[in-house]
Amino acid sequence: MADILIKNAYVLTMDPDLGDLKNGTVVIENGRITEIGKETNENAETIIDAKHSVVMPGLVNTHTHAATTLFRGYADDMQLAEWLERCIWPAEAKVTAEDIYKGSLLACLEMIKSGTTSFADMYFFMDETAKAVELSGLRASLSHGLTELGNKEKGDNDLKEGRRFVRAWQGAAEGRIETMYGPHAPNTCSEEYLAKVREEASRDGARIHIHLLETEAELTEVKEKYGKCSVRLLDDIGFLGPHVLAAHCVWVSDSDMEILRKRGVNISHNVISNMKLASGIAPVHKMLEKGINVSLGTDGCASNNNLDLFEEMKTAALLHKVNTFDPTVLPARQVLEMGTVKGAKALDPETGMLKAGKKADLILVDMRKPHLTPCFDVASHLVYSAKGSDVRTTIVNGKILMDDYKVLALDEQKVMEETQKAVEELVSRVNI
Numbered sequence: 001m002a003d004i005l006i007k008n009a010y011v012l013t014m015d016p017d018l019g020d021l022k023n024g025t026v027v028i029e030n031g032r033i034t035e036i037g038k039e040t041n042e043n044a045e046t047i048i049d050a051k052h053s054v055v056m057p058g059l060v061n062t063h064t065h066a067a068t069t070l071f072r073g074y075a076d077d078m079q080l081a082e083w084l085e086r087c088i089w090p091a092e093a094k095v096t097a098e099d100i101y102k103g104s105l106l107a108c109l110e111m112i113k114s115g116t117t118s119f120a121d122m123y124f125f126m127d128e129t130a131k132a133v134e135l136s137g138l139r140a141s142l143s144h145g146l147t148e149l150g151n152k153e154k155g156d157n158d159l160k161e162g163r164r165f166v167r168a169w170q171g172a173a174e175g176r177i178e179t180m181y182g183p184h185a186p187n188t189c190s191e192e193y194l195a196k197v198r199e200e201a202s203r204d205g206a207r208i209h210i211h212l213l214e215t216e217a218e219l220t221e222v223k224e225k226y227g228k229c230s231v232r233l234l235d236d237i238g239f240l241g242p243h244v245l246a247a248h249c250v251w252v253s254d255s256d257m258e259i260l261r262k263r264g265v266n267i268s269h270n271v272i273s274n275m276k277l278a279s280g281i282a283p284v285h286k287m288l289e290k291g292i293n294v295s296l297g298t299d300g301c302a303s304n305n306n307l308d309l310f311e312e313m314k315t316a317a318l319l320h321k322v323n324t325f326d327p328t329v330l331p332a333r334q335v336l337e338m339g340t341v342k343g344a345k346a347l348d349p350e351t352g353m354l355k356a357g358k359k360a361d362l363i364l365v366d367m368r369k370p371h372l373t374p375c376f377d378v379a380s381h382l383v384y385s386a387k388g389s390d391v392r393t394t395i396v397n398g399k400i401l402m403d404d405y406k407v408l409a410l411d412e413q414k415v416m417e418e419t420q421k422a423v424e425e426l427v428s429r430v431n432i
């Protein structure tokens with residue numbers, strides 16, 4: 001007998017061979033999708049009637065700082081450098097491991113409730129985020145942020161901690177946790193340091209998560225220091241490859257894009273964070289045209305201010321249309337690909353698509369809502385009309401994390417109350 005049988009669903013498989021199935025079924029066993037089709041004779045321990053719902057792959061958030069839910073709305077409407085240096089970093093200096101645990105749990109809760117089934121994170125006290133991922137049931141690619149900031153000793157200590165974390169948690173939580181190295185950015189880490197991180201990562205067989213050309217200031221700083229931009233700098237030290245996940249890539253030139261394409265680098269587009277911090281507009285349609293793997297990220301809640309990837313999909317679709325004066329760029333299906341298949345390609349290619357053999361990371365979106373009526377085209381609704389709060393059921397690794405709006409692994413009220421309390425104490429310590 002199978003574990004879960006979903007029936008009477010509109011199944012948006014994101015598999016080009018299968019397409020969408022009206023009135024379809026999905027069978028899940030041992031954490032994987034075993035069957036997809038119109039009908040099945042399978043019986044299952046749990047049967048989900050998905051009438052009036054869309055079943056689709058869970059969304060993949062390829063760049064965030066989960067625990068920064070702690071700083072949601074704490075410092076808005078500022079320049080990135082000033083925002084980091086005057087507000088975020090001083091606050092982060094006072095944060096405890098317990099705060100990070102609570103902030104991460106809140107992030108996991110928010111992601112489960114808004115249909116995100118896996119995410120890539122870069123932060124510190126990462127054991128705490130890993131514990132939150134383990135408890136919540138989500139899938140994640142986690143890295144300890146390495147910020148050298150001109151201080152060799154700090155760089156070495158960060159690298160030591162990053163290495164310890166990579167080795168301690170790789171494959172943990174029934175294989176739901178992947179660990180990565182997380183050098184912060186080419187303007188906060190030196191060339192030698194980046195080369196060292198690259199070497200350590202390849203020795204451990206770990207992948208790398210980095211911020212890349214988020215701001216014009218990074219472009220100028222790196223050019224002044226090295227006589228070339230960040231992408232060339234990284235390429236010249238053999239840093240780039242398909243094992244690299246680069247967040248932002250706002251200030252990339254045509255020749256940078258060519259390098260990123262050739263090296264098979266995965267890009268995380270963080271459209272709302274880039275808009276809020278006024279970092280600029282990443283040339284996403286050009287990157288997609290070149291065949292670069294561009295997925296979506298929310299960035300942290302300090303610069304978004306939520307983790308709702310439905311908002312991210314809509315905003316990405318809209319911004320690139322108005323930026324190019326071309327309403328045909330980033331159509332709904334392509335944006336859905338960025339939120340699912342392309343994100344999965346960056347984090348775990350065994351997810352992101354509903355297909356027999358893939359890991360069972362999927363969501364049910366409730367279509368019986370005023371703002372989703374009538375329905376001509378499901379893909380259009382998911383990108384332009386739906387919200388994270390329309391997700392009614394979330395399944396990761398074949399386990400139901402939210403069942404018809406009820407989160408099973410976490411006590412919602414308690415998670416919110418505890419984070420609120422922790423933040424009040426934290427803010428009284430920072431005193432700015």
Ligand SMILES: C[C@H]1O[C@@H](n2cnc3c(N)ncnc32)[C@H](O)[C@@H]1O
Pocket residue numbers: 065084088089092122123124145184211214273299300303
């Ligand atoms: C891992 C480190 O990255 C910082 N951080 C959070 N958001 C951004 C952003 N948009 N750009 C650069 N760094 C950021 C975190 O605050 C932490 O210090």
Ligand SMILES: [Zn+2]
Pocket residue numbers: 063064065211247299300
């Ligand atoms: Zn970031």
